[in-house]
Amino acid sequence: MYLVLFVLHNPDRLDDLLQAWDEVGVNGITILPSTGLARLRQRSVLRDDLPLIPSLHDILSHVENLNRTIFTIVDSDSAVDQVVAATESVVGDLDLPNTGILSVLPLARVYGLHRRNNAGENGNSSL
Numbered sequence: 001m002y003l004v005l006f007v008l009h010n011p012d013r014l015d016d017l018l019q020a021w022d023e024v025g026v027n028g029i030t031i032l033p034s035t036g037l038a039r040l041r042q043r044s045v046l047r048d049d050l051p052l053i054p055s056l057h058d059i060l061s062h063v064e065n066l067n068r069t070i071f072t073i074v075d076s077d078s079a080v081d082q083v084v085a086a087t088e089s090v091v092g093d094l095d096l097p098n099t100g101i102l103s104v105l106p107l108a109r110v111y112g113l114h115r116r117n118n119a120g121e122n123g124n125s126s127l
Contacts, residue, residue: 001075001113003105004083007034008068009098013090017070020086025079026072028113034069067100073113080104 004026008017014031021029074080084094084102091099 001073001107001110002077002080003071003073003107004080004102005069005071005105006087006102007036007100008070008091009100010091011066011068014068014070017087017090020090021070021072021083024082024086026074026083026086029070029072032069033066035066073107073110 006017008014018029018031072083074083084104087100087102088094094100094102
């Protein structure tokens with residue numbers, strides 16, 4: 001099993017990326033807003049331009065400048081290859097700027113991925 005971790009540079013491509021991953025059989029995707037050190041140093045992420053009591057216009061006029069970190073677990077090398085190909089079909093060649101960074105980590109053990117029914121007295125599963 002492998003952990004596929006992708007930092008998507010352009011959040012506008014998120015929906016297309018999720019659809020591409022879904023089409024190659026990926027499910028159980030987790031998405032987190034994230035930023036890198038370069039953006040933090042450019043101060044393009046933190047809002048220091050808002051007034052003490054901002055209006056709704058002040059808040060909505062800000063262009064979001066966060067990456068999306070997306071990760072999932074896949075079970076084979078071929079699944080990894082499909083995820084990489086699906087990712088590049090959306091964002092382009094990952095070796096080009098402003099696309100993102102994809103990494104793959106082998107997993108020694110995974111718990112909780114395949115849930116089984118733990119039926120109680122009434123037959124409902126409980127967590």
